[in-house]
Amino acid sequence: PDCLDSNYQRYWLKSILKAWKIPEPVICEALEGLLCFDASARWTFEQLSESKFMQPWPVSRDSRTLEESDIVVERTSTWECSQFVQYCNFTLPTTCFAQRVTADSNLIGKRLGPSFDGVDGLDMKSKGGVLCLYVEHVSKEIVHCPGPTLILQEGDWLYLMKDLAAASAEIEYGLIDMSAETLRNRVMEDEAASREHSFFQFYPEFDQFLWPSTCWGAVIGPMSFAAIGQRALDLRGKFNINLVGIKRGDVIIGPSDIGPRFEINKGDIGVVCRIPQNTGESKPGITNSKICELHRAMLESRVMEEEEQGTAYFSQLLCLCARTCGQK
Numbered sequence: 001p002d003c004l005d006s007n008y009q010r011y012w013l014k015s016i017l018k019a020w021k022i023p024e025p026v027i028c029e030a031l032e033g034l035l036c037f038d039a040s041a042r043w044t045f046e047q048l049s050e051s052k053f054m055q056p057w058p059v060s061r062d063s064r065t066l067e068e069s070d071i072v073v074e075r076t077s078t079w080e081c082s083q084f085v086q087y088c089n090f091t092l093p094t095t096c097f098a099q100r101v102t103a104d105s106n107l108i109g110k111r112l113g114p115s116f117d118g119v120d121g122l123d124m125k126s127k128g129g130v131l132c133l134y135v136e137h138v139s140k141e142i143v144h145c146p147g148p149t150l151i152l153q154e155g156d157w158l159y160l161m162k163d164l165a166a167a168s169a170e171i172e173y174g175l176i177d178m179s180a181e182t183l184r185n186r187v188m189e190d191e192a193a194s195r196e197h198s199f200f201q202f203y204p205e206f207d208q209f210l211w212p213s214t215c216w217g218a219v220i221g222p223m224s225f226a227a228i229g230q231r232a233l234d235l236r237g238k239f240n241i242n243l244v245g246i247k248r249g250d251v252i253i254g255p256s257d258i259g260p261r262f263e264i265n266k267g268d269i270g271v272v273c274r275i276p277q278n279t280g281e282s283k284p285g286i287t288n289s290k291i292c293e294l295h296r297a298m299l300e301s302r303v304m305e306e307e308e309q310g311t312a313y314f315s316q317l318l319c320l321c322a323r324t325c326g327q328k
Contacts, residue, residue, distance in 0.1 A: 113148020
């Protein structure tokens with residue numbers, strides 16, 4: 001085609017986008033603006049930042065809404081829509097890559113968590129500030145919330161995230177070093193890994209959800225991490241949700257700061273990582289039904305056990321004796 005033809009200049013990009021069958025109009029709008037043939041009409045960075053593409057938008061246009069599920073939430077300045085889950089442009093100081101467990105890998109037969117009962121463990125989170133987002137088996141089955149007891153097998157793909165905010169000199173000796181420099185060297189110089197397709201770096205994409213009132217005041221971890229009278233989510237064990245971040249107003253809380261004693265506040269927004277695909281696209285990392293479970297959860301509060309009651313009574317008795325002796 002003649003690039004100087006006015007009709008070609010006007011419709012060339014629309015034809016390409018139509019052929020690509022991009023499902024989201026928001027994406028098409030952004031691409032048309034950024035790649036406009038007329039340079040004077042091309043989007044600026046400011047126009048992009050103010051566009052719908054940079055705003056949170058529903059993961060699926062036909063997804064079930066809160067109202068359709070008979071769930072009422074208080075709209076806030078940070079959550080004005082009626083969707084359970086939104087795609088979000090969430091920025092975390094992280095480095096992410098996927099690592100395949102090859103036949104000669106030292107990862108075969110090891111646990112994700114610490115060594116236990118004669119089985120060697122990686123314990124990547126405590127040693128290297130690494131969070132395992134997903135594990136994909138050879139059968140294509142995806143483990144959405146891999147726990148410390150998961151044992152790696154040949155052919156598994158590990159999708160890993162390193163919280164760069166937690167990276168320091170004392171943890172760089174971890175089994176898997178995910179520093180930017182090491183990643184760069186691995187991609188550029190490790191020819192064997194490239195031939196075997198055993199490693200690739202990916203840019204993380206995220207979904208977000210509004211924490212329901214049933215979770216306010218509860219800790220992320222299991223009951224043993226809750227205070228007396230406090231509720232516990234056991235988010236990974238009960239709900240199979242692998243949380244990577246919290247948006248609390250203008251504050252972004254990363255995975256290194258979210259431990260089992262982390263408490264959910266009213267207005268908090270949870271963030272999970274989407275599942276990367278080898279096509280460069282990603283799939284939702286959390287479903288509407290999973291958030292619906294959180295809305296309808298009946299969380300129990302921790303009660304004081306007999307041993308704790310005895311310890312508390314003994315402590316009170318000692319305090320009483322001390323005060324009595326002080327008065328004498």
